[in-house]
Amino acid sequence: MATGDNPHLACPYTECGSSDAFNWNDDGYGQCHSCSRSYPSKDMSQTYDWVKQEYPLKERRKPMEIPVTGGTYNGIRSIDPDVCELFGIQLQTGDKGEAVRYAYKYPQTVKYRLVSDKSKTWTKDRGMGMNHLFGPEFNSGSSKRIYLTEGEFDAASLYQILGKTFPVKSLPSASIGEKFIKHNHIYLSSFKEIIYAGELDDAGRRAADKLYAAFPDKFWYVPMSKHKDANDFLQSGDGDDLMWAARKPQRYSPENFFCSDQDVEDAILNENPYEYVPTGHTGLDDKIRGMVKGGITFIKAPRGTGKTEVIRYFETGLLRDEESRVALLHMEEMKSTTYRSMATYQLGVNVRTKDDAKENNVSEQEVITAAKEMTKGERTIIFEMMSHDDPLKLLDYIRLAATVYGAGFIFIDHVQRLAYLSSSGVDGATSVLTTLGSRAAQLAKELNIGVIFISQVNDDGRTKYAASLEEEAIICIKIERDVETEDEVLQNTTNFIVDKNRPFAKLGHAGSVYYDPDTTILSEDAPYNRSDIAA
Structure with missing residues (x-):
């Protein structure tokens, strides 16, 4: 159970009346496992008089309205300050120097993410389509290959792990579509090899399949072994493991094609023919x-x-x-x-x-x-x-x-x-x-x-x-x-x-x-x- 959870409490709703099915978190959220309602909620029914004192609600502020007074490229998830500055990744701070949010500079806008909650992200310009790659303006003359990650931190981390020499950019998210492919097709086509270095979970696999469909003859991937993304490798001190894997990428195949060394190993270790x-x-x-x-x-x-x-x-x-x-x-x-x-x-x-x-x-x-x-x-x-x-x-x-x-x-x-x-x-x-x-x-x-x-x-x-x-x-x-x-x-x-x-x-x-x-x-x-x- 997470720290700050208080289980087996009374439900705040009079319609339920359970004496021990409510779980209250010190962050100001609760859930009743008897009536399946959360507290607080938008449409709250009648509550007991004692609820406001026993389950005090914290002030809710929209993330984009939190005041920011400073910014730094230092102390950002083990990424070197010069790399953060190159990629346009900034840690923005509040009045007392406390970390508030991260800012990622895209070509057409700025994307923000709360330090305390990575699920809270937003862009400076609402309604602006996120069809640009994130990262410095690398050109194909600097390298025959370009690496793509699924997150902004991962792009900067992989760039650092690879000795700050190879072009690395990030997808705006795993949910890329036809507009993204069209917008970036000419740029990505200028490289001989496009190498995906992200987790191949369901979302990552969908993104990789779309990129493979667009660039089947030049699309490769980096097998993730110990960790799920480049920043995890960097923060865990395992950058060398990822570096060697990234320098020797494997040809990407859809889920129903198998041609890599990893595919050979996975099949032999995990399949038992004619069991x-x-x-x-x-x-x-x-x-x-x-x-x-x-x-x-x-x-x-x-x-x-x-x-x-x-x-x-x-x-x-x-x-x-x-x-x-x-x-x-x-x-x-x-x-x-x-x-x-x-x-x-x-x-x-x-x-x-x-x-x-x-x-x-x-x-x-x-x-x-x-x-x-x-x-x-x-x-x-x-x-x-x-x-x-x-x-x-x-x-x-x-x-x-x-x-x-x-x-x-x-x-x-x-x-x-x-x-x-x-x-x-x-x-x-x-x-x-x-x-x-x-x-x-x-x-x-x-x-x-x-x-x-x-x-x-x-x-x-x-x-x-x-x-x-x-x-x-x-x-x-x-x-x-x-x-x-x-x-x-x-x-x-x-x-x-x-x-x-x-x-x-x-x-x-x-x-x-x-x-x-x-x-x-x-x-x-x-x-x-x-x-x-x-x-």
Whole structure:
């Protein structure tokens, strides 16, 4: 908490009446966390009689009306006096020599900033557009390059750090527009290199992008390491670090282009390609290591082979990892079906319907408790497609599940249902899923999540409407089950075949799972081994 804050006080407003939700700052400002009103405010409602004495208001003066009687180039944020004079940066003082405001001399006006509050800035000539660069009149004959900063102090600081030899100017603010570019285009074009030395936060990135668009062949930037701007480097005694970085600038690229040494380092240190979480199935994990992030995993199977139950096996397997969160879209079942099925895996007995639970002597409260234990609270997110949703709305739901709810894996069961939401026929359905596949693949890479699509295939093994999704996938898993055999064990055994594996290259048979008709649970353990069957 900031010095001068006094919390847990009574709210000054009679309409609120809170006895401990008000926070009063000694600077003369307050905020009630009960009624969310500030004090003082322009439209203050009725206050108690004791308020004026307990919360005294200070005299408010407009910054531009504070009297100034003197000025100096000394003692300004570690910048040498001769540099401040060259750049036209002055510290202006009051009657008693106290620091009041900074003044920055622009070609067409003077900009002021309060010493006590850097957010309070104004110009001498109101209505005057700020389209000029700040700083001395350097010309291209003095250097082949010019440095641009985001602030006036930073321009002077960088000039000093660079040995007072290179041209350095400041943008009037990060919010530059077309008028600024047009006004300065001829001047900036006279230099062979334009080097941006400012923080690449959202505002700085927008300014840099506009300058890059205007000067793509000559625009460079200085990576900021220890501090966010040149004046921070200077005041912290780290000027040499910035000097070497500024002398070896890197080519600027928009956010979707990467070509600098820093980009190389950032990618290797911060990205983990094909990050995965084991499924818990030995055969599959040997081939694909687990469910993989950064792309689409495509699981395909004929009708009636138990696709949804296989997906449930994967979902519950991922939840064994304490860091994993999964989002589930099961379009062919009610939410209670999903939760009861997960409770079945938790209890080890079939509670998929109320009758099943009753037959196995499991109460509804026990089912609820088991479902909660298996879903791991907020680590399982179930969402639905609304009847009026466009199929591409799924992309918004995927982003929401990942960015707001933290889901690392999103299961879509099954993709043909999305095609059926389309009202434009077979050709339209194919087109929709083609668009969905390419955008979902890009989204998975962007957010570093795993998107698992489950698809039905025709009798000839071809993916129905969704061939493009299979092409976009980084991993494809084919599910096979012999539903016509008279052998009950074989009939309830589902085989995995990996027929596409971009991350890890291993293909082929990846084991199987057995469906126990009594417990309705899939497991890697079958009643007898394949070698026994062969014998």
